[in-house]
Every structure is written in structure tokens, then in C-alpha cells.
Amino acid sequence: MRWMWIDRVVELVPARRIVTIKNVSLAEEHLHDHFVDDPDRGLPACPIMPASLVLEGVAQSAGTLVGHAERFKEKVVLAKVSRAEIRRDVGPGCTLRYTAEIERMDTVGASTRATIELFDHARPTDGYVPIGEVEMMFSHLDNNMGQAGKSGEAFPEHNFVFGDSFKTLLRTSGIAIPE
Amino acid sequence: MNRDEIFSKVRDVLVEALAVDEDEVTPTASLVGDLGAESIDFLDIVFQLEKTFNIKIGQGELFPEGANITQDPKFVQGGLVTPDGIAALSARLPHVDFTNFAKDPQVGKVINTFTVDSIVNFLERKLTA
Numbered sequence: 001m002r003w004m005w006i007d008r009v010v011e012l013v014p015a016r017r018i019v020t021i022k023n024v025s026l027a028e029e030h031l032h033d034h035f036v037d038d039p040d041r042g043l044p045a046c047p048i049m050p051a052s053l054v055l056e057g058v059a060q061s062a063g064t065l066v067g068h069a070e071r072f073k074e075k076v077v078l079a080k081v082s083r084a085e086i087r088r089d090v091g092p093g094c095t096l097r098y099t100a101e102i103e104r105m106d107t108v109g110a111s112t113r114a115t116i117e118l119f120d121h122a123r124p125t126d127g128y129v130p131i132g133e134v135e136m137m138f139s140h141l142d143n144n145m146g147q148a149g150k151s152g153e154a155f156p157e158h159n160f161v162f163g164d165s166f167k168t169l170l171r172t173s174g175i176a177i178p179e
Numbered sequence: 180m181n182r183d184e185i186f187s188k189v190r191d192v193l194v195e196a197l198a199v200d201e202d203e204v205t206p207t208a209s210l211v212g213d214l215g216a217e218s219i220d221f222l223d224i225v226f227q228l229e230k231t232f233n234i235k236i237g238q239g240e241l242f243p244e245g246a247n248i249t250q251d252p253k254f255v256q257g258g259l260v261t262p263d264g265i266a267a268l269s270a271r272l273p274h275v276d277f278t279n280f281a282k283d284p285q286v287g288k289v290i291n292t293f294t295v296d297s298i299v300n301f302l303e304r305k306l307t308a
Contacts, residue, residue, distance in 0.1 A: 080220070111222075111226045
């Protein structure tokens with residue numbers, strides 16, 4: 001599946017909390033470029049998960065929680081990363097766990113708070129170790145930019161934010177899509 | 180809570196929400212023009228004010244949202260807000276000072292009337308209500 005940066009939803013408490021995991025694999029091509037070796041400086045290749053994609057995974061998790069709360073009727077888009085801190089590099093063979101909670105939500109959007117934890121399979125006794133925190137704002141697109149909102153732009157009727165990839169993710173995670 | 184205390188807390192919220200320096204947050208600074216606020220920031224500011232002051236702010240109560248007065252053809256003619264429109268805005272948003280805006284009431288400039296002071300005015304009324 002394209003551009004899905006979470007592998008599974010492991011817990012979803014409607015309108016409150018979502019917990020997801022992402023397994024980082026050396027088969028992901030971007031790890032081969034991030035970072036390549038630098039023989040001139042004597043540096044070996046250093047495959048680490050780009051922090052921007054960790055944030056994308058958090059956004060997909062929190063966005064799914066926000067979307068689920070309104071039965072996926074709203075087009076939920078990431079509007080603002082208010083704060084983000086990631087303290088450790090994450091390499092292949094690790095599992096990331098994202099826990100996102102809705103802090104506040106109304107018809108035009110939601111603010112969320114998330115933690116990032118790392119499970120290093122080489123050190124299983126450590127368990128999940130907190131490595132970061134993220135605060136994000138999501139906008140309900142139609143109520144802000146759409147015809148009911150400030151700029152009155154026309155967006156397609158169908159919900160292009162939550163497409164087939166999200167539905168498959170929820171289904172394979174055993175999460176029912178609310179009618 | 181007196182006005183200075185309210186201002187100080189509002190300043191903290193704006194510094195956090197808009198990533199601006201403390202000294203940029205002056206009473207007359209406009210949120211969009213001077214402090215660079217974008218549309219989602221208004222929602223962020225509302226949420227943070229609710230948390231900071233332990234109050235509930237209704238949609239459109241602090242900042243006008245959705246289909247508002249400036250989209251009403253009755254109140255806007257030739258790109259200018261009419262005197263009736265300004266009266267309606269003042270009635271709906273008593274915490275905002277429209278005096279300067281009335282001198283050059285271009286509809287696109289109405290957003291500049293939202294200053295740090297207008298938030299403080301709003302909270303002062305709300306907290307004593």
C-alpha cells in the first residue's frame with residue numbers, strides 16, 4: 001500500500017485514543033538513501049527512519065482517530081504541527097508505537113497529543129521506550145475551506161482523505177468502520 | 180483576574196500558538212498582519228484559551244467563523260463593508276474595536292481588526308460575566 005506509515009491499529013477508543021504500530025524494515029527503499037555512505041569522510045551507510053515519516057505516521061494515527069470520531073464523514077487534514085520532539089534515531093528491525101489522544105475537538109477541527117515509543121528487538125527486556133512527543137492540529141476541510149467555511153472552495157463530495165488504504169488498514173486491524 | 184494578568188496569559192498562549200517572541204505580542208498587534216496567524220491558528224488559540232482560562236468558547240464567539248457577516252451581500256457592497264455591516268459586526272463582536280476599520284472598510288481588511296487587545300477584551304467580559 002502506498003504512503004501508509006503505520007502497519008496496524010492495535011487499539012482504538014472512539015473519540016479518545018488510538019494506538020498504532022509501525023515496523024521499520026530494511027526493505028523500505030528510503031532507508032537506503034537515508035543515509036548513504038560517505039567514503040570521503042569515512043562514514044558508513046546509516047539507515048534510519050526519516051523523522052518526517054515518523055511524523056507522517058503519527059499524523060495518520062491521530063488523523064484516523066479524528067476521522068473515526070465523525071464516522072469518516074469529514075475530510076480530516078493535518079493543519080499544524082504545534083510541537084514535535086523525537087529524541088532517538090530509529091533503525092531497521094525496530095517497532096514504533098504511536099499513541100494519540102484527542103485533546104479537544106469541534107466542528108472545524110481537533111487538537112491532538114501523541115507519544116512515540118520505540119521497541120528495539122535487540123533489547124526486548126527494555127520494552128517500549130518513550131522517544132518523543134507530538135502535538136498536532138487537524139482541520140475538517142469542508143468546514144474551514146469548503147463551501148460551509150471561510151473561503152467557500154468546492155471540494156469533491158467523496159472523502160478523498162480516507163481512501164481504500166485506510167479502510168484496508170482498519171479492516172486488517174479488526175476495527176469496524178462506523179456506518 | 181485583572182487585565183494585566185489576562186494579557187500576560189494571552190501573551191503566553193500566542194507565543195506558543197504562533198511561535199512569536201514575547202515582545203512582538205503587544206496590545207495593538209493584529210493576529211494576522213503582525214503575528215502571522217493562519218486560519219488553523221485561530222482554532223488552536225481558541226482551544227488553548229479554553230484550557231488556560233478554564234472556559235468554553237462557542238464557535239464564532241471570539242472570531243467569526245463559517246458563513247459570517249462579511250459574506251452577506253446586505254452588508255458588503257463593492258468590496259466595502261457598509262455602515263449597517265459595521266454595526267452588525269460590532270454587535271456580534273463587542274470585544275473588537277472597529278473604529279479604525281470604519282475609516283477604510285475594505286472587506287479583505289476586516290481580519291486585521293483582530294488584535295491582541297480584542298482577545299483580552301473578550302476574556303475580560305467573559306470572565307466577569
